[in-house]
Amino acid sequence: MVNRLLNKLILLLFCGLLILPVTARAGQECRASFINPVTDIRWDAMFPVEIAGIEIKGPSNLPDPDKINAIICLCRRGNNVVLGVTVSYWNPSRIIETTKVPYCFSTIGGVEIQSPEPGTKQGSVNTNTPYTKQNAHWYVFPVWHILDLFVDIPCVPTEGFDLAYITEIDPTWNNDLVGFLLNPEALLFGNPVAQLACIADSVSATAWKPLDPLFWCMGSWGSSYPLTGGISEANYIKANAGLAARMVYKMNREALHWDTAVDYCGAVITPIWIKSHYKMHVLKPVRSEPMFIGRPSIIWETGKNPPFGTSQNAPDNFSWMLFQRVKCCLGKMF
Known part of the structure; x- marks a missing residue:
């Protein structure tokens, strides 16, 4: 009897030794394919496009947060004046990585830099608390210029690729x-009353667009505050979406x-963000549909982070394509 129990115990320990290293590697691996702008980006997210008050909806079912309601525009550029027509569209120009592995850059092919502090800055998730922590990277990724398209149109910002x-x-x-x-204003919104208002933001993000006056909310993704890498969420995909939005x-x-x-007439600084001016989608590990900030993850998260990743992309290291709305005055300079 004792021998049989010992044999079973040894077998269980042996199986555990086989399983544990695989599980650890799966969650800590920096493996990814280099981004392909043509096939990886959801191009339908650049719609709707508005030119001189005429809206072109395209295949995307996401609406514009607000119409320009003007046809002719007049802008001052230095000592000159631009007279033209109004234009708006959604520009894929930034990529955000939220990664479990420190210094892992999945967007550019899974490049990993040796950490100067090995064993630190590791991402984690605690389902009991709940709490998730990730690292984040911000890329300037001007897709139109990378593809050498529309570079002579003034409404397309002139930028270069940059981490x-x-x-x-x-x-x-x-x-x-x-x-x-x-x-510091986070103190004002760390209470049940303020967080209860986020329910309305979640409903609006599901049916239409996020509510900009509720800037401390990210719909169903949690609170915008604090602007740090830890978020009170155990759902790993939703937590990463929230950290990307933060x-x-x-x-x-x-x-x-x-x-x-x-x-x-030009870009402006917004210390309090206008979240309806942004939408995003998962690039890696598995591409998702485009969505506004705060859209419930139950609608779009299925299969987006397989336990052992895909053949090319490791799990738990996410890349998000960010589309930002552009309003522009396209015309002749005098």
């Missing part, structure tokens, strides 16, 4: 107390990203 921000070296992302310096807010707060949909 512009990584949070592994940012104390405001890795420490909630230090991050408080960026968002990164958008953080870049706006630090004036490292300007809003191109407030004024058709």
Whole structure:
């Protein structure tokens, strides 16, 4: 009897030794294919397009958050004046990575840099708390210029590819107390009443678009605050969506990203983000549909993070394609 129990115990330990390394590698591996702008991006997300008050809807069922309601525009550019027609569209121009593995850059083929502090900055999820923590990277990724399309149209911003921000070296992302310096107003919204209002934002993001006056909410993705890498969410995919959205807010707060949909005469700084001016979709591990910030993950998350990844992409390291709305005055300069 004792021998049989010992044999079963040894067998269980042996099976555990076989399984544990595989599980650990699956969640800590930096493996990804290089992004293909032609096939990986959901091009239907650039619609609707509006030209001189005429809306072209395209295949996307996501609406414009607000119409320009003007046909002719007049803008000052230095000592000159531009007289033209109004234009709006959705520009795929940024990529956000939310990664479990520190210094893992899945967008550019799974490049991994040796951490100067091995064993630290590792992403994690705690289902008991619940709490999820990830690293984030911000790419300037001007798709139109990369593909050499529409480069002579003034309404397409002229930019170059750049890995512009990584949070592994940012104390405001890795420490909630230090991050408080960026968002002291978080104290005003850390209460049940303020968070209860996020239900309305979640419903609106599902049926139409997020509610911009509720800037402290990210719909069903949780609270916008604090602007750090830890979020009170155990659903791993939804948590990463929330952290990607927080990164958008953080870049706006630090004036490292300007809003191109407030004024058709030029981009402006928005320390309080206007979240309806952005939509995104998962690029990796598995591409998703385009969505506004806060759209319930139960609608779009199925199969987007397979336990052992795909043949090319490891699990738990996400890339998000960010579309930002552009309003522009297209015309002749005098």
